[in-house]
Amino acid sequence: MRFTSRPKMNYMPGTASLIEDIDKKHLVLLRDGRTLIGFLRSIDQFANLVLQQTVERIHVGKRYGDIPRGIFIVRGENVVLLGEIDLEKESDTSLQQVCIEDILEEQRLQQQSRQEAEKTKHLALKERGLVMPRSDIMDEYGVQHQY
Amino acid sequence: MCPLCGWDVLVSYLICGTLHSVDQYLNIKLTDISVTDPEKYPHMLSVKNCFIRGSVVRYVQLPADEVDTQLLQDAARKEALQQKQ
Numbered sequence: 001m002r003f004t005s006r007p008k009m010n011y012m013p014g015t016a017s018l019i020e021d022i023d024k025k026h027l028v029l030l031r032d033g034r035t036l037i038g039f040l041r042s043i044d045q046f047a048n049l050v051l052q053q054t055v056e057r058i059h060v061g062k063r064y065g066d067i068p069r070g071i072f073i074v075r076g077e078n079v080v081l082l083g084e085i086d087l088e089k090e091s092d093t094s095l096q097q098v099c100i101e102d103i104l105e106e107q108r109l110q111q112q113s114r115q116e117a118e119k120t121k122h123l124a125l126k127e128r129g130l131v132m133p134r135s136d137i138m139d140e141y142g143v144q145h146q147y
Numbered sequence: 148m149c150p151l152c153g154w155d156v157l158v159s160y161l162i163c164g165t166l167h168s169v170d171q172y173l174n175i176k177l178t179d180i181s182v183t184d185p186e187k188y189p190h191m192l193s194v195k196n197c198f199i200r201g202s203v204v205r206y207v208q209l210p211a212d213e214v215d216t217q218l219l220q221d222a223a224r225k226e227a228l229q230q231k232q
Contacts, residue, residue: 016167016168016169016170016174016175016176016198017168017170018198021198027190027191027193027194029190031203035190047174047198047200057190059189059190062189064189064190076200077202079200079203080199080200080203081162081197081198081199081200081203082197082198082199082200083180083191083194083196083197083198084194084195084196084197085193085194086193086194086195087193089192089193089194089195090193093189093192093193094192095189095192
């Protein structure tokens with residue numbers, strides 16, 4: 001943890017650099033739909049990330065649960081979005097934290113109902129001669145994926 | 148500095164924000180973001196600024212009145228002609 005303040009230098013003006021984001025708490029959205037929260041320690045040109053004190057946050061409705069994960073190295077191609085967490089805003093969210101077991105159970109139920117809905121839809125389309133391509137979690141809003 | 152910086156953009160019908168900077172990979176940095184469907188994506192509540200990897204972006208919507216379509220068309224046409232030569 002840095003205790004001295006660093007002067008704000010712009011290493012490459014005009015570039016979307018992550019240099020200024022180092023040592024700050026970040027939320028990382030991965031292509032498989034996972035959410036990681038941790039302190040950004042290192043970056044490179046591929047947006048490979050090193051996160052410390054990482055926590056995997058699982059959201060189901062208005063509830064969430066955290067799984068402590070330690071140090072993470074994330075390969076850049078799996079990163080969708082990296083968001084700086086505003087520590088003030090973090091304390092007044094309407095979300096409720098629950099224990100890990102509960103949230104995992106809720107997630108399992110959510111996945112189950114989602115898969116069942118997907119199955120019936122797929123079957124209905126198949127009967128009409130249409131085959132739907134496998135869509136990924138982040139695909140609905142036009143966020144690209146390759147699997 | 149990129150001429151689009153400071154505009155309000157909508158990325159992939161998901162995140163709206165002010166364009167802070169862009170780089171050669173079309174990675175996007177947005178400030179003062181808002182999510183179009185906060186119920187579907189509750190994790191973004193405590194995030195004000197974000198970095199979006201260029202490889203995952205499909206669309207970026209720009210404010211229509213800020214774009215001079217005639218100028219853009221002419222510039223694109225010129226560029227295409229230059230490339231041909």
